[in-house]
Amino acid sequence: MNHQKSSELFAKAKQIIPGGVNSPVRAFKSVGCDPIFIKSASGSKIVDADGNSYIDYVGSWGPMILGHCHPKVVEAIQQAAKDGASYGAPTEREIILADMVREAYPNIEMVRMVSSGTEATMSAIRLARGYTGRDKILKYDGCYHGHADSLLVKAGSGAATFGVPTSPGVPADFAKYTLTATYNDLEETKALVAANKGEIACIILEPIAGNMGCVAPRPGFLQGLRTLCDAEGILLIIDEVMTGFRVAFGGAQERFGVRGDLVCLGKIIGGGLPVGAFGGKREIMEKLSPVGGVYQAGTLSGNPLAMSAGIATLTLLKEKGFYDRIEEKSTYLCKGLAEEAKAAGVPTSLQRVGGMFCTYFQGQEVFNFADVEPGTQAIFGKFFRSMLESGVNLAPSQYEAGFMSIAHSTDDLDQTIAAAKKAYKTL
Numbered sequence: 200m201n202h203q204k205s206s207e208l209f210a211k212a213k214q215i216i217p218g219g220v221n222s223p224v225r226a227f228k229s230v231g232c233d234p235i236f237i238k239s240a241s242g243s244k245i246v247d248a249d250g251n252s253y254i255d256y257v258g259s260w261g262p263m264i265l266g267h268c269h270p271k272v273v274e275a276i277q278q279a280a281k282d283g284a285s286y287g288a289p290t291e292r293e294i295i296l297a298d299m300v301r302e303a304y305p306n307i308e309m310v311r312m313v314s315s316g317t318e319a320t321m322s323a324i325r326l327a328r329g330y331t332g333r334d335k336i337l338k339y340d341g342c343y344h345g346h347a348d349s350l351l352v353k354a355g356s357g358a359a360t361f362g363v364p365t366s367p368g369v370p371a372d373f374a375k376y377t378l379t380a381t382y383n384d385l386e387e388t389k390a391l392v393a394a395n396k397g398e399i400a401c402i403i404l405e406p407i408a409g410n411m412g413c414v415a416p417r418p419g420f421l422q423g424l425r426t427l428c429d430a431e432g433i434l435l436i437i438d439e440v441m442t443g444f445r446v447a448f449g450g451a452q453e454r455f456g457v458r459g460d461l462v463c464l465g466k467i468i469g470g471g472l473p474v475g476a477f478g479g480k481r482e483i484m485e486k487l488s489p490v491g492g493v494y495q496a497g498t499l500s501g502n503p504l505a506m507s508a509g510i511a512t513l514t515l516l517k518e519k520g521f522y523d524r525i526e527e528k529s530t531y532l533c534k535g536l537a538e539e540a541k542a543a544g545v546p547t548s549l550q551r552v553g554g555m556f557c558t559y560f561q562g563q564e565v566f567n568f569a570d571v572e573p574g575t576q577a578i579f580g581k582f583f584r585s586m587l588e589s590g591v592n593l594a595p596s597q598y599e600a601g602f603m604s605i606a607h608s609t610d611d612l613d614q615t616i617a618a619a620k621k622a623y624k625t626l
């Protein structure tokens with residue numbers, strides 16, 4: 200495959216954009232090759248600057264569950280653009296999308312629109328602190344909630360110590376309010392809460408961890424957190440930025456029957472345009488300004504183009520049997536990938552929930568971040584490069600999930616399995 204044009208663009212981009220990209224993982228650093236630059240996309244396929252076509256499992260990191268350029272979404276965006284790109288004033292479209300969100304998540308009585316997942320989690324945490332009058336927050340190692348200061352934190356020597364920043368530029372004084380715990384370990388969380396009694400505003404987590412591959416919650420983990428939060432006056436923030444409208448219309452909360460006090464949304468809700476949202480109980484949400492004192496704002500929040508793309512997308516997701524079809528496609532693909540790996544003698548743990556999945560190149564199942572064995576990233580890099588050459592676009596890291604869209608055909612899936620069969624031989 201020729202990547203001449205992509206190489207030229209990357210060289211140029213590196214001169215004026217740090218690392219040549221506007222979000223770090225796009226630089227392909229952990230898979231040992233240069234990134235491809237994308238020119239266009241349609242359905243299940245994306246096309247790079249050199250004209251190579253790939254079956255796409257990145258889907259813009261989740262949003263494109265309908266496939267790229269769904270005609271109804273394109274039409275909605277075009278219509279909205281004709282009405283004006285932005286006014287900085289309220290519109291009816293915001294109410295329509297808010298209503299659709301409320302319908303999907305019954306625990307969301309009120310919702311506020313923002314422009315990214317980062318903004319949604321950052322604002323939800325500020326609100327939780329404002330509501331409870333407490334400063335500390337608890338998150339899980341390996342869960343990603345965007346790049347706000349207090350969230351770029353990892354535990355120090357032990358989980359019971361105060362957090363230390365994982366990025367320069369985050370003052371240690373901010374990080375000390377962030378406690379981190381081991382995903383899927385309820386007992387450890389209970390101990391942390393007991394050691395910080397009356398001081399924790401919220402526990403935030405991904406209900407299915409998709410930023411360390413694809414890790415489902417152990418039976419009872421989410422329920423246990425719900426009970427713990429209720430007993431301790433802690434708000435449970437369920438970050439469904441990735442899982443919302445992905446693993447079911449009502450997200451992981453519908454799938455697992457556990458409800459957060461606050462919920463964060465992003466990705467699919469904007470149908471490919473920049474949208475995030477957070478919502479929850481009226482009593483909590485009315486602490487937000489202008490009703491309450493917790494400040495939160497955005498010049499482009501509720502942008503008409505973004506709202507239109509979201510409304511068109513969610514409308515299509517409500518079609519009967521949509522999530523069954525996504526489930527069928529994902530089951531078919533993952534079964535094929537696992538069978539070929541077994542035949543090739545490559546140890547893998549194929550983990551999947553609904554239309555999100557991950558192949559870990561190790562025999563042991565992953566339940567938390569520390570379970571990912573150190574050698575797997577290098578094996579994944581080889582696998583990734585082979586798949587790319589065969590015309591399959593995966594997310595460029597072992598720690599990312601793959602995403603199925605409704606546009607993926609059986610032929611696409613068979614081609615992907617055949618490409619994997621070839622790739623396994625190179626490992």
Ligand SMILES: *Cc1c(COP(=O)(O)O)cnc(C)c1O
Nearest residue numbers: 315316317343344345438440441
């Ligand atoms: C992607 C993601 C975010 C951040 O969203 P951005 O739109 O990239 O700011 C937050 N939480 C989770 C779970 C995510 O997957």
